Amino acid sequence: MKKIVFALLLPILVVASGYTVQAAGFKDVPEDHYAYEAILWAEEYDIVNGYADGTFKPNATITEQQFAKLLANFYELESPYDELKKQTPLANWSDEFYNRLASYGVPLNGYFDNNIRGANVKRGVVAQAISHLVNGKSGLDQSIQFLLDYYISTGQNLQYENRNLQKFFGVSNNMTRAQVVTMLHRMDERNFYEISDYAQKINENMSNASLNTRAKNGQNQLDKTMQLTTPSNSAWNGTYSYYYKWGTGSTDFNRRDAYISNATSKSFTIFMTANDGTAAGSVDGTATITSNTKAVMNKSSNGNRCVLEFERHNNALKITEVDCRKEHDEGTNFSGTLKKQ
Known part of the structure; x- marks a missing residue:
């Protein structure tokens, strides 16, 4: 993985005893936070940003479109020549990242609908998206096991350990900003920079499949329990x-x-x-x-x-x-x- 040279890391604040040491100026990320080093790393390489009020909001849930940006930035995926034709045609800030991920057939839900993009991403979707790029085409169980084997992620429900892999991992649970950044940091530490041959062949696109076709194939690769292709019809959304x-x-x-x-x-x-x-x-x-x-x-x-x-x-x-x-x-x-x- 090429490292971005225009790093945006702000100086770490070194202050007197009794005050909180903050990660890159984020007032809500103390030095003893479990994701402190990961957040420093992610900001240094321009993978993630904070908010205008000087916070990182490590415990805030992350949407699929926010995860798409982090994943595309981590692998520095190139933009394809064409663009997705969405069901919701309004331009969205995440279009660029979904176009890049679609060209590799990454399993995600929100390729064609801005509303789905804004929904909280589930742990099972994150597992399959990462495993696709790192390890090739994988089912939900295979993706979870890959993350566990390399300690990229851990289980959340210990009562199901060695009994039910999906429940142990918590596939339907939402993820936080700190959790996703920690996963990407661990991938960096374990040198998972190379894109799998399977994803690379999709990007090379020798069959001349449209970007929409590759995106749809990515959607279909998601486990049925993780698919969310029909937006809510609530008038509030x-x-x-x-x-x-x-x-x-x-x-x-x-x-x-x-x-x-x-x-x-x-x-x-x-x-x-x-x-x-x-x-x-x-x-x-x-x-x-x-x-x-x-x-x-x-x-x-x-x-x-x-x-x-x-x-x-x-x-x-x-x-x-x-x-x-x-x-x-x-x-x-x-x-x-x-x-x-």
């Missing part, structure tokens, strides 16, 4: 945006973006950002649905108090911040009415 340019300067604008996924009859997952020119912030968490058109979130995924009220309109989402000061920079908030994209 979707991408919402607001942008207003009020002057001619480069910072004379207001922007709000929100992504709602995993909606059920009771709750949904929310990730949103706010940028008011020079001030920016982000927040993610779970909101409770209180009626057909209203919902409320009381705390962020970090456990901080963060009260947001949501009201769903036709093709729009009104968001009102009541108190969420610990989750964004001073000078901005998450309020506004955003149009559904």
Whole structure:
């Protein structure tokens, strides 16, 4: 694996006794965090970034599109000449990474749907995607065993050890940012840089298969229990945006973006950002649905108090911040009415 030369590693803070030593300036990653070294490594080689508020959010769940970016960056996969033709045609920041992974036939769910991309990625999907690139075409059990044999990952449910491999590994559990970065760091330590012959042949594409065909084959390679090819029909799910340019300067604008996924009859997952020119912030968490058109979130995924009220309109989402000061920079908030994209 070629290492990226334009490293972005910030100096490690060395401070007096009694203060927390932080990883690359991330105020929520102390030196004694289990993923401290992995996060330093991942930022050094531009595999992962932090948030605008100076945090890394190591315990935040990771979506499939965020995982796709990390995996494509780890292997420095080249972009194909063509692009995926999606069912949701709106451009998405993750398009580049899904195009690159599709050219290698990597097993993922979200190639054709932006909504699926924003859902939390399951441990079983991560296992099959990594094993495909490192070890060739593998079923779910083979992929899990590969990760366990090389201590790239471990099991989560000890009561099933030597009894049920998938339950022991926790295939349906969500993954956190710190967990995924730790897995990639262990791959680096074990010199798993080379792409498997199987994935390489898909990329060489001697049969001239379209990028969509290779992506679909990757989807089908996922274990049936891991496949998520039909998005929820909940009216809450979707991408919402607001942008207003009020002057001619480069910072004379207001922007709000929100992504709602995993909606059920009771709750949904929310990730949103706010940028008011020079001030920016982000927040993610779970909101409770209180009626057909209203919902409320009381705390962020970090456990901080963060009260947001949501009201769903036709093709729009009104968001009102009541108190969420610990989750964004001073000078901005998450309020506004955003149009559904």
